Amino acid sequence: MATILHKRSLTPITALFEVEAPLIARNAQPGQFVMLRVNEAGERIPVTLTDFNRMEGTVTIVIQAVGKTTRMVCALKRGENILDFVGPLGRPVGLPTRGHVALMGGGFGAGAILTIAKELTARGVEVSSIVGARNRDLIILDREVGAHSKHLHLCTDDGSAGFHGFVTTQLEQLVQGGVHFDEVIAIGPVAMMRAVAETTRRFAIKTLVSMDPIMVDGTGMCGACRLTIDGELKFACVDGPFFDAHKVNFAEAIVRSKTYAEEERSALAAAAAGG
16 A cells, blocks of 8 residues: 655645555656556556656656546545555656657646656756646646756646647747757657657657557556557567657557547446436
8 A cells, every 4th residue: 555645736626645655665767657556456657757756665656637537536635555565567668868858748648747857857867848738727737847947848738738739830930940950859748759750740849749548457457458559569568668759550549549538438427326
């Protein structure tokens, strides 16, 4: 079990949890994830690490209540326990030691770029973070990410904060305006990461994306997160979750991400009916 030490609401459907997990914190590296389960009858879900503190033995995660299990997690309170909290899993993201890196967080992906921003800044790398959401109320952790970024660009679909438009349009304008990026790292919905890959391909900028949205069991046993990377079969959970964006077959990945859509809808309907 892992005890929730702190809980903070970020949006009406998104919450941050600081969890007591000293063994995970001791071994965690940026880009990895944990698997959690709320109760004996529940499913396991993968969650990317938002932060970790080795000295205090804590791990921070961000959960968005979009399905039955994530709603169950978000209903937990400070002092309650998460039944299973396993990790760190996945391969750490490979990070440079110099240059200028753009970190792109779409939606709750902003939570996942925080620990990467901290590590890059600690290495002396110049960090520009581009964080996007549908509107200002859905932007999360912009202060925390901004504290570890030399430049912070907020983007909203409706123009309620920062740049009026998509994160990819902001990135394109920065590059066309003369800003040089040695690398781009994007975390968010699959469609958003595909758009980033298409944008950076035109400018020949090295780009990594996290394919965690299609993961299910986190061990490679279920096969749900199969990917084609440069023509080769890979599994997002054990071979990734980070891959060269220009080698990912995104058309296949988007189909894969919708595999359990009907089951998710049925689980939510059953939960709403008290099942």
